[in-house]
Amino acid sequence: xxxxxxxxxxxxxxxxxxxxxxxxxxxxxxxxxxxxxxxxxxxxxxxxxxxxxxxxxxxxxxxxxxxxxxxxxxxxxxxxxxxxxxxxxxxxxxxxxxxxxxxxxxxxxxxxxxxxxxxxxxxxxxxxxxxxxxxxxxxxxxxxxxxxxxxxxxxxxxxxxxxxxxxxxxxxxxxxxxxxxxxxxxxxxxxxxxxxxxxxxxxxxxxxxxxxxxxxxxxxxxxxxxxxxxxxxxxxxxxxxxxxxxxxxxxxxxxxxxxxxxxxxxxxxxxxxxxxxxxxxxxxxxxxxxxxxxxxxxxxxxxxxxxxxxxxxxxxxxxxxxxxxxxxxxxxxxxxxxxxxxxxxxxxxxxxxxxxxxxxxxxxxxxxxxxxxxxxxxxxxxxxxxxxxxxxxxxxxxxxxxxxxxxxxxxxx
Numbered sequence: 001x002x003x004x005x006x007x008x009x010x011x012x013x014x015x016x017x018x019x020x021x022x023x024x025x026x027x028x029x030x031x032x033x034x035x036x037x038x039x040x041x042x043x044x045x046x047x048x049x050x051x052x053x054x055x056x057x058x059x060x061x062x063x064x065x066x067x068x069x070x071x072x073x074x075x076x077x078x079x080x081x082x083x084x085x086x087x088x089x090x091x092x093x094x095x096x097x098x099x100x101x102x103x104x105x106x107x108x109x110x111x112x113x114x115x116x117x118x119x120x121x122x123x124x125x126x127x128x129x130x131x132x133x134x135x136x137x138x139x140x141x142x143x144x145x146x147x148x149x150x151x152x153x154x155x156x157x158x159x160x161x162x163x164x165x166x167x168x169x170x171x172x173x174x175x176x177x178x179x180x181x182x183x184x185x186x187x188x189x190x191x192x193x194x195x196x197x198x199x200x201x202x203x204x205x206x207x208x209x210x211x212x213x214x215x216x217x218x219x220x221x222x223x224x225x226x227x228x229x230x231x232x233x234x235x236x237x238x239x240x241x242x243x244x245x246x247x248x249x250x251x252x253x254x255x256x257x258x259x260x261x262x263x264x265x266x267x268x269x270x271x272x273x274x275x276x277x278x279x280x281x282x283x284x285x286x287x288x289x290x291x292x293x294x295x296x297x298x299x300x301x302x303x304x305x306x307x308x309x310x311x312x313x314x315x316x317x318x319x320x321x322x323x324x325x326x327x328x329x330x331x332x333x334x335x336x337x338x339x340x341x342x343x344x345x346x347x348x349x350x351x352x353x354x355x356x357x358x359x360x361x362x363x364x365x366x367x368x369x370x371x372x373x374x375x376x377x378x379x380x381x382x383x384x385x386x387x388x389x390x391x392x393x394x395x396x397x398x399x400x401x402x403x404x405x406x407x408x409x410x411x412x413x
Contacts, residue, residue: 010156021115122172200317218348220310311364
């Protein structure tokens, strides 16, 4: 590792350099609500950067004319983004753009590679992701501020470790290949979920028949069937609260001793149970349990819906469609509690037109195959993420070395 350079960012962006290998700057505007338009130049805030991706669809936009009046904050394809205010340390590479550039909030720094023979942008992004760099970033943040912040000058003191450029490319290639596979499985799942939603809407909303009888959900399901009792056999649980589940995606399961669990950790679930938050239904804290851990316990903030004589997939898409979410939220807003909330019986009383057992079973078989693939992909994603997160600090520290070749990359200890 004698050829590796241990530097600070200022060594790469200093004005005294004849050819700066790296350039960095903050975003530069604080637009008001009236400044935003429905389409135009993407305006990227720290909250638009998640899981190394930039939300260029759901973000806000400013007009091209307004963007041209600015002097900084222009990020282009290939730039490395680093959030430095409010939320420290989120990173992303600017992907190929439909516009010439994007505009950044002052919460985000962009780093642009000036000398590609010295620094690889993918490598720099992954270096920013390392636990050591993230901890250093947190340590440099303004502890006296109510919101963490580290300015561009302070960022100049942050460390950077640079292997030779070919090794940088090799490291980035190993990690990028894992991220590409992870992204592929995410995209597959998104497509399968969209197909299931479209099939439900087509069969049970657009093609509804006048002769279908109206019924209610409580005729086919049980609500909150099982809770922890003295006979519960696990001392350690995996706990899911409402904020950790959104649109079927779990962000975190908390492992804890049952004796130390919050009082809301009571509900038990089984395979194919549906869970939906009874508070603020419009926030979409819902999901379906596919192969749940045996010691999974969910918050009493969820209503657990167990199918008795109907497809759980039919019930899941019935309860999570946009129309139903609006319907449930309208009921919740009429509640007398502090927050808009549902009672379990509100969910049990949900009306729907019963299309017949044969049609529901056909839907179940098709969508069940989708969910089997989705669950398999989820497991692959977890495995790949664990491998990537294990390799990342080892590759960046030199504990695991890679040898660069034109047609192959060989990992060596």
